[in-house]
Amino acid sequence: MIPTESSYLTTLNENQTFIRDTIREFSNNKIRPLIMEWDEAQKFPTDIFKELGNLGFLGIVVDEEFGGAGLGYLEFAIIIEELGKVDPSIALSVAAHNGLCTNHIFRFANKEQKKKFLPDLTSGRKIGAWGLTESSSGSDAGGLQSVAEKKDNYYLLNGSKNFITHGTVGETAVVMAITDKAKGRKGISAFILEKGMKGFFAGKKENKLGMRASDTSQLIFENCKVPFENLIGNEGEGFIQALKILEGGRISIAALSVGLAQGALDAAAKYSKERKQFGKTLSEFQAIQFKLAEIQTNIDAARMLTYRAAFLKDKNIPNIKEAAMAKLFASEVAEKAASEAVQILGGYGYIKDFPVEKFYRDVKLLTIGEGTSEIQRIVIAKELLKEN
Numbered sequence: 001m002i003p004t005e006s007s008y009l010t011t012l013n014e015n016q017t018f019i020r021d022t023i024r025e026f027s028n029n030k031i032r033p034l035i036m037e038w039d040e041a042q043k044f045p046t047d048i049f050k051e052l053g054n055l056g057f058l059g060i061v062v063d064e065e066f067g068g069a070g071l072g073y074l075e076f077a078i079i080i081e082e083l084g085k086v087d088p089s090i091a092l093s094v095a096a097h098n099g100l101c102t103n104h105i106f107r108f109a110n111k112e113q114k115k116k117f118l119p120d121l122t123s124g125r126k127i128g129a130w131g132l133t134e135s136s137s138g139s140d141a142g143g144l145q146s147v148a149e150k151k152d153n154y155y156l157l158n159g160s161k162n163f164i165t166h167g168t169v170g171e172t173a174v175v176m177a178i179t180d181k182a183k184g185r186k187g188i189s190a191f192i193l194e195k196g197m198k199g200f201f202a203g204k205k206e207n208k209l210g211m212r213a214s215d216t217s218q219l220i221f222e223n224c225k226v227p228f229e230n231l232i233g234n235e236g237e238g239f240i241q242a243l244k245i246l247e248g249g250r251i252s253i254a255a256l257s258v259g260l261a262q263g264a265l266d267a268a269a270k271y272s273k274e275r276k277q278f279g280k281t282l283s284e285f286q287a288i289q290f291k292l293a294e295i296q297t298n299i300d301a302a303r304m305l306t307y308r309a310a311f312l313k314d315k316n317i318p319n320i321k322e323a324a325m326a327k328l329f330a331s332e333v334a335e336k337a338a339s340e341a342v343q344i345l346g347g348y349g350y351i352k353d354f355p356v357e358k359f360y361r362d363v364k365l366l367t368i369g370e371g372t373s374e375i376q377r378i379v380i381a382k383e384l385l386k387e388n
């Protein structure tokens with residue numbers, strides 16, 4: 001067993017250690033045995049989410065007043081990392097539920113909206129979705145086309161969203177739409193939608209390469225009447241709100257990357273001590289030892305970048321560049337770790353009986369979702385050029 005704890009940036013305090021041990025035990029006992037069943041069937045495990053809600057892991061950064069755990073991004077990162085070590089698709093869903101939909105309402109909605117929507121989300125009674133991406137606007141998220149036209153006492157919402165985590169299973173959604181086309185990005189607003197609203201429904205459920213237990217689908221809006229009171233903040237603030245939400249989201253994807261990479265490495269290290277070729281275990285070959293050493297070094301560096309971004313976020317210190325750096329580096333480290341883990345297992349790495357096959361499929365999402373690696377590089381360069 002690789003001593004992963006030795007690589008934590010800071011010594012975890014008693015509460016953080018308790019949180020880590022709780023989610024680790026839960027992941028090993030409740031999630032690990034069912035991973036491949038959910039993966040094969042593309043099944044989102046609703047019951048597991050109810051249990052995660054009971055444990056306080058579905059409102060991690062939300063104040064206790066609204067049913068949350070009142071924790072910070074460091075604890076959020078620890079939780080996502082532990083889940084990611086075992087099942088990245090559950091980690092992705094927990095990250096999206098907490099970091100996107102729930103956090104958008106917590107950070108930008110008014111008190112009435114928070115009281116109305118947050119307790120169901122933080123408890124896991126309802127799953128959250130968050131819709132920015134559309135078929136013609138991905139990296140260029142500000143180019144979205146969905147329109148919310150102001151009427152007497154409601155907005156008439158038309159359009160669609162693509163690739164939305166929890167598009168099918170989610171019951172509460174935050175979606176961005178144009179309220180004033182002439183103002184460009186400053187004419188985009190954010191709304192809270194509830195499943196059951198007429199004209200709001202899920203479209204095609206995606207059949208994915210990896211992250212298959214995490215539900216992904218289109219959202220469709222057809223003359224959906226959204227009450228005025230479901231507007232978050234003021235008209236025109238939606239895009240800026242979304243960018244701020246994505247900053248925090250990147251920290252959670254970085255943490256997920258660290259977890260996935262560590263999970264893949266732990267599996268490869270264990271296997272290398274069991275498998276014998278040429279009369280020796282694989283772990284006795286220096287070529288294999290060097291792979292393990294290099295991956296662990298990169299994982300530790302990725303974890304430190306992730307914790308730095310989380311630390312800054314918890315202290316309300318600007319962290320756009322640091323969050324993007326953590327996400328970029330950690331996701332690319334995870335890609336390499338998953339690939340090398342398969343290599344270390346050889347043919348056995350390529351079959352579904354060993355966990356590295358799934359890590360290898362799941363990992364690709366991490367350099368794409370919540371801003372691709374190319375977009376992270378653009379963000380980092382923009383920020384550093386501002387400083388120089």
Ligand SMILES: Cc1cc2nc3c(=O)[nH]c(=O)nc-3n(C[C@H](O)[C@H](O)[C@H](O)COP(=O)(O)OP(=O)(O)OC[C@H]3O[C@@H](n4cnc5c(N)ncnc54)[C@H](O)[C@@H]3O)c2cc1C
Pocket residue numbers: 096129130131132133137138139140162163164165166208211216365368369370371372373374375
């Ligand atoms: C499983 C999954 C879950 C998701 N969940 C959500 C969700 O819950 N909510 C949500 O809103 N979205 C979600 N997304 C969407 C995700 O955020 C987008 O897929 C991502 O932002 C990239 O957009 P795109 O797929 O349209 O790619 P594109 O923007 O079309 O990019 C294609 C390629 O071109 C590159 N590229 C684009 N612009 C530039 C540029 N200026 N310079 C250099 N290279 C560039 C990209 O880096 C990429 O390599 C999810 C996606 C997936 C696959």
